[in-house]
Every structure is written in C-alpha cells, then in structure tokens.
Amino acid sequence: MLRAGCATIVPRRSSVRGMESGCWLVTLPATDGRLYVYRVYAPADALPADLFWDAWHCHDEGPFPRAPDLFDAAVIRRVGRAPR
Structure with a gap:
C-alpha cells in the first residue's frame, strides 16, 4: 500500500x-x-540528495511510522513533461 505526501523545493531564483x-x-x-x-516540486536539475531530504523531513514530521534516513533506500523519479 502506498501513502502520499507532498513537499516543495523552490530555489531562490526559480518560481513554482x-x-x-x-x-x-x-x-x-x-x-x-x-x-x-512523496511528490516533490523541484526543478529538473535538482540534486537527488535535496529531493531525498525534503521528502524524508516531510515524512518524519508526519504521523507515519519511522523511515530510515538512508539515501540508498529511496527511489527517486522525475515525472511529468520535460521542460522545453
């Protein structure tokens, strides 16, 4: 079963x-x-470590059971249309 959450990374010079x-x-x-x-809104060139930590902190602050803070245990994928 999958649970969902949402997080956002917005660099200083970017916009949502x-x-x-x-x-x-x-x-x-x-x-x-x-x-x-976790769905993380971030630019296509975002660093995988930043994506992981944003999702992990979102999970850790929620009511869900503990998730290990092991980067290698996470699966990170880009979804949606590629920027033109």
Whole structure:
C-alpha cells in the first residue's frame, strides 16, 4: 500500500510556475513494511540528495511510522513533461 505526501523545493531564483511541467516522486520505505511516496516540486536539475531530504523531513514530521534516513533506500523519479 502506498501513502502520499507532498513537499516543495523552490530555489531562490526559480518560481513554482516554472516547475508546473513536472515533479519528482520520492519513495521511502518505512519500518511498517510500506512504501510512502512523496511528490516533490523541484526543478529538473535538482540534486537527488535535496529531493531525498525534503521528502524524508516531510515524512518524519508526519504521523507515519519511522523511515530510515538512508539515501540508498529511496527511489527517486522525475515525472511529468520535460521542460522545453
């Protein structure tokens, strides 16, 4: 079963409007055996570590079971249209 959440990374010189064409999905495994998927709005050139930590902190602050803070355990994918 998948649980969902949402997070946003907006660099200083970017705007959310420029990120409407796509986002990132970050999947974190938790101690209950479930996968929790977070949609992270960030530019296409965002660093994977920034995406991971944004999703992890969002998960850690929520009511869900603990997720390990292991970068290698996460699955990170870009979804949506590629910028033109």
